[in-house]
Structures are given as C-alpha cells and as structure tokens.
Amino acid sequence: MKWVLPKTYENPTYPLKKVADMESDTVTNYQVAIIGAGPAGLTAALDLANRGISSVVFSKENTVSIGSRALCFSKKSLEVINRIAPKAVEKMLAKGVTWNLGKVFYQEDEVYKFNLLPEDGHKIPAFINLQQYYFEEYLVDEIANQPLIDLRWQSAAHFVSQDEDKVTLEIETELGNYNIEAEYLLACGGVRSKTRETMNIPFEGELFEENFLIADVTMENDFPTERWFWFDPPFNKGYSALLHKEPDGVYRIDLQLGIDGVDKDKELDPERIKGRLRRMLGDDCKFELEWTSIYNFRCMRIKNMVHDRVIFAGDSAHQVSPFGARGANGSIQDIDNLAWKLAYVLQGKAPKSLLDSYQEERSPAADENIYHSSNATDFISPKSEISTLFRNQLLSLAKDHVFAQKMVNSGRLSHAFKYLNSTLTSSEKEEWNCKLQNGYPLNDVALKHNGETSYLLDALSDDFNLVLYGDVLVDVSKITAHFPVNVISISEGNTNKGLVDSNGYFKKRYDATPGSWYLIRPDHYIANRGRTLDYEAINMGICKATQATSAIEKSNITDANPAYAKDDMYKALIEAHEGLSKEESDALNANLVLLLMDTVQGKEKWNTILNTANNTTLSNKEITV
C-alpha cells in the first residue's frame, strides 16, 4: 500500500534506556507493571503516581502514536487528565481545536445542527480535536517529571505467569532480555494485545466489512470548527462523509467507500484520493495530503477484564468503531475507574474484592460503547433495502422534526458512563429535582473563590470528597473512613468567604438546599447524597463505595435521563424486518401503522400525523403521540 505520512508533525524518538534489571541476578518486584504507552497505559501510570503508587511502563515502540488515530477527545477524558496532569491538559486545550457544534447534511441539504454543551460554567469544553500523537506526547512530558513512573521505550513486555502474590514478565530489548515481577499487571497493549493471546482470552464480536478512507489534509479553505457529517452527499453518492478540523491547519476527511470491489491499493493512490477530495471541496480549493489510510471496523471485547493480578484496560479489552469517538475516550474512563481502586487495594485501604467492581462497572460501559458504535455503523451503512428506506425517510423527516433529528445516528458521541446499578452506588432515599443521580459523574460548575472564578472539579481531592451546601459545620471525627475525606463547603451567593456559588449554578444543577451534601468518589462520581447532614448515610456511602461492608447489594437506580432511548426501538424495528420478503415487510409496516393508530387519541391528531407523513404540513415541528 502507498502511505502518505504526516508533514506537520515529527514523531519524537525516545531511546532505549540501560536499566539495572538488565544486569541484575535478582528479579526486581515492582508495585504495578503496565504494558503499553498508549492513552490507557500513560493515563494509568500518571493516575497511579498521583495516588502514590509506583509503576514501570513498557512500550515496544520508540515513539508516540504514528499517523491519524484518535482525534476527538471528550470532556470526561480531559477532566480526567485535568485531575492527574493539569499542565498536560493546559497544553491539550491550547493546541486542540475546541468544538461544541455539529451539523448533519442529507444529500444537498443541511438537515439540523446540534450543540453538545449549551450549559455555561464548565472549565472543559464538550470536545477538542487533537491528534493522538500530541495527546500522548503531552502525557509523556508529564511522566518525565514524575519519579514514581519508570517509562521504558523499545521494550516489548511478555506475560510469563502469575501466582497468588505476583505477575512475572519477560522484557525483550535490543540490549538484552530480562525478567521482572509486579504485584499487578495492567495489560494496556491495545487491540493486538499479546497478553490476551498468551492467556488464551477470547476477543469476540463483530467485523464490519465497510471500507472507510481517512484523508487528513492541510488546506486553505476555512471551514468552521464544527463536526460536519453528510449522508449520501452529491460528492460521495450513496455513502457518507465526515469532516473535522484539527490543529496545524489540518482537516480530517472520512469517506465511506462501500464493501464490494474496493481495491485498497488503488484507493490509496494519492491522485485518486485527490480526485475524490476535489469533488468534495471544489476545484478551486488548494489542499495537500497529510496522512491517508483505509480501515474497517471491528466491535470486539473480552468477557472479563480482571484475571486475578492481570487487569485489562483500553483497546486490549474492547474495540469499537471510531464513530462516536469511544475508543481512546473509553480507555481513559477505564483507567479513571480502575486507578483509585488499585491504589486503595495496594495501600490496604480497601479489600481486594474492590477490583472486581472494575469489571462490574466497566463491563457495561464497554457494552454501551459497542452498542452505540455498532448502531451508528448500521445506521451509516444500512445493510438491507428496508433499513436504507427507514434511514432515508428519517433523514427527510429530520429536516423539520425534532423527534427524527434525535434518532438520526451519525455517531453517538462519547460521554461519561453512569454507574447506576453498581454495588458501589448507594440507593436514593430522597426526592431531587435535578438531572444528577447517585452513580452519575459530577457536573462541573463555575464558582467564586476570593472573588476569582474557580471550578468545582478543581476543588476536589483525589480521595473521597464530601461537598456541602450552605453554612453547615461538619465534625470530621464522625466520618469513619480509613483515609482522609476532603470536606468542601460551598456557600450560597451572598458571601465572599471560601467557595461561593455566585451564579447559583450549584444550587440549580445539584438541587442544593442549605444542608445538602454530596459524597464524591475519587473518580468524581456521586456515591451518595442527602438533604441534611447524616453521618450514618455518609459512612455507609463510603463503606459501600470501597466494599468495606458486607452490604454489597446493587443499587437499583433507573436513569431519569436516558440518552438515546429511542435507539433500541429503531434497532428493534429494523431487526423485525430481517429475513422478510418485500411483501412481508410491507405487511409488517401496514400492521405497525394500524397498531400505532390505535394508540393515537383523536382524529385531529391522526390527521396531523397522516398529513405530516404525507409531507403536507412541514411547518409542524414536533409531534407528540
């Protein structure tokens, strides 16, 4: 294949260090060994170091990620990096292209726009676009200043064995091989993880045969900093296209090529790619190719991410298609969930069983990522005539109807997973009138500190936090955790002392009344909350979230704000048609309409629906049945 390599970025080269382990007769025992220095491995090392845990990280490469891989980094990922390496996040925000707005086009027309972060008062934007190599390089820079991390480049690490106390690895380098031991191994070696292979752990799922061409180009056209997605555009008839702005004047263009008859070598010919791009960008647009590649998607996962002392995270545990930007972002969320638990276990603050809750909480997160990423792929490249028909009709309706816009799926973008039905989450006991629930990630708010803007997330420590609203005095001696719990008081907006909710954001977003408290886990998720100070509920919340109690029943919290609830219904509709002949499909549709007619109250409403379906009342913006 002919590859075009990036011109705007030169990969740094990191040397192979000579280390004492190479010449030692004894095998050194490390706290944590990490295989892989991608987003998962680097984030893990930094998060653990922040918590006082040392690690040795092995990368078989001599540099960071090559070419265009992850591009869209989510708010939650950046909030995690802000917590563990604030200087790195400053660089990411300064270099990255911030965007909140997306536009969806169908054929020649703009169908609708969406804004991912309409709320004020957040430190971190909804998304930035930043090439994966910059993301990794900034983390490597931070690691250089971190004495608890020993990052070894050009060192391929191979799992040898594990027993009750340790994991043994063999490290292969050009200066010779050596063995090490570690109390825990984090297998962050990516999709082709050899650890998974050596341990005979099946990696199962679905392969999508559709081919997608990525062309990163530098060009003079100044498209706005928005995500643009086209279904069936005139320049790529019958297929889709995606455009994103990146730093360094680079644009990522993603063109669907189809399945049959795609000759990858031919498609990667730079002249052929330029022809495709001229059809999209116009003959007058001056551009240069920066990086090109063709890829297919796989949605795969291992069943269990925790195998005694070997813990899988990131792509080595699960792989998704890029639609929705859930790969690297999901990997970072794995680490966010795992690092504090591993640190607490190693420090004797929590029982070893806490590590099982990583599987309990992140396994459904992997399923959710795979679910959304597979759904998006099915929507973007429908496999049957009937699914194409439904998809296209939905896009036509979306021009005028909000309900249809919500169902169009050009990639459900990565957001923080909610740990609602987890053994670590306390059940809700009171009524709250806000979007947040126990098991939700924190929602950042801008506050004032000594008159200056300050953010809730920045005020939190890496341990448990108790956030109190209003003037409440806390007797910390009544909080019976084996570790310090950071107490943060937020005053109502009529004082200049401490943290002040000057805009009333906290009051509104947390439905806070004087005396309300929120117990926050070290990964900044809500463990428990209450309306009045209740030491028993706080202590139970901490015990439950660290498994220091036998009360390990799952909470049963129903998400009051499920995102994309209609996706299941759409999926079921398409599946109901699978294997049917045209006549059978038509009959199914007729039956459906008649059954749905039965649920509509009144002839007037029915006529409105009928007219809308018949395209006669396009001013009707939304129908509620």
Ligand SMILES: Cc1cc2nc3c(=O)[nH]c(=O)nc-3n(C[C@H](O)[C@H](O)[C@H](O)COP(=O)(O)OP(=O)(O)OC[C@H]3O[C@@H](n4cnc5c(N)ncnc54)[C@H](O)[C@@H]3O)c2cc1C
């Ligand atoms: C075209 C494309 C676009 C994408 N866009 C996005 C996006 O916009 N947003 C997003 O979130 N994700 C995106 N992704 C996914 C993202 O790139 C991955 O999910 C992410 O890199 C996973 O991180 P990781 O650390 O788990 O694995 P990796 O990044 O694969 O890192 C694993 C590292 O381990 C090393 N390694 C492997 N075996 C060994 C060994 N035995 N010893 C030592 N080192 C080893 C590897 O060389 C590698 O450097 C995209 C992917 C592609 C291909």
